[in-house]
Amino acid sequence: MSPTKTLISPARPVVGNLDRSRGWRAPRAATLIRFGAVLVVAAIVFLPVYVSFVSAFTPNGEIARNGLFPGFSNLTLGNFTEAVTSIALLPQYLVSIAVVTLQTTAQIVTGALAAYALVFPRWRGRGLAFGVVLVTLAIPGESIVIPNYELVSQIGLRNTILGVAIPYLAAGYPIFLLRQAFAAVPTEIWEAAKLDGCGDLRALFTVIMPSCRPQVTTAIIWSALAAWNGFFWPLLITDTADARTIQVGISQLAAAESSSPSVLFAGTLLVVxxxxxxxxxxxRFLINGLARGVLR
Known part of the structure; x- marks a missing residue:
């Protein structure tokens, strides 16, 4: 008889805790520690958000009795109704939307025009002009409040939407961000657009800005958030509740509803x-825009 050949399958190679047949790696102790630390930090960050959210839908006093996990039967929308009706919150909401729209549009247009002038046309003093823009980023806003107040009052725009937005129709940061984005665009693209007969405005809005969409989106978000969160200047330049923004209204709601935290939480949630x-x-656009803007 011929000897029977015994086929011995080789042992499966195991590298560390990796099982190649299943493609699974057991987590290491360091990974578990990092994951636990991330969960702890996330809990610390999101706990105030959760408390505010739950309190906005819970009748006043129920949180103290039922803890942080009230039953769904206790949830109500009455806090939002009371927050809107107790002060002029709805008109202030509309004022904030108008201010955000006007201020953001103006900052993006002026920022794009200034950034285009700082990158593509060749002219003497371009570096100095960009340095002046950077200097404006270091000027505290509080230092120019009084001149702005005197100017807006003299031209008759006090207690108006335009008066709230006019000092911020141009800002240094959108100019800086868009300038960095435009500088990354190859000059050949701009030259090709000019050879095709595009004027400066057409080249800017149809060629340059679409190629820098993440940075443009980042500038829009930054301008919109800055306009929405403005508090000191709208409070100073307005006299009546109907002309003020939502941030000022929330501070008034806090004074009017000091004994009803749930109503205050509801109003805050409407703002946030x-x-x-x-x-x-x-x-996604915000992260990409910030990353590309600082790498140039």
Whole structure:
């Protein structure tokens, strides 16, 4: 008889905790520690958000009785109704939307025009002009409040939407961010657009800005958030509740509803939710725009 050949399958190679047949690696102790630390930090960050969210839908005093996890039967929308009706919150909401629209549009247009002038046309003093823009980033806003107040009052725009927005129709940061983005665009693209007969405005808005979409989106988000969160200047330049922004209205709500925290939480949630939606929806463009803007 011929000897029977015994086939011995080689042992499966195991590298560390890796099982190649299943493609799974057991987590190491360091990974588990890092994951636990991330969970702890996330809990610390999101706990105030959760408390505010739950308190906005819970009748006043229920949090103290039921803790942080009230039943769904206790949830109510009455806090939002009371927050809107106790002060002029709805008109202030509309004022804030108008201010954000006007201020953001003006900052993006002026920022794009200035950034285009600082990058593509060749002219003497271009570096000095960019240095002046950078200097404006270091000037505290509080230091120019009094001149702005005197100017807006003299031209008759006090207690108006335009008066709230006019000192911020141009800003240094959008100019800086868009300038860095435009500088990364190859000059050949701009020269080709000019050879095709594009004027400066057409080349800017149809060629240059579409190629820098992440940075443009980042500038829009930054300008919109700055306009939405403005507090000191709208409080100073307005006299009536209907002309003030939502941030000023929330401070008035805090004084009017000091004995009803749930109503205050509801009003605060009405202010925070639009910014959260904006940031979450444009998170990808925001990260890409900031990363590309600082690498140039």
């Amino acid at each position: 939710v639009p910014t959260m939606i904006l940031v979450i929806a444009a998170q």
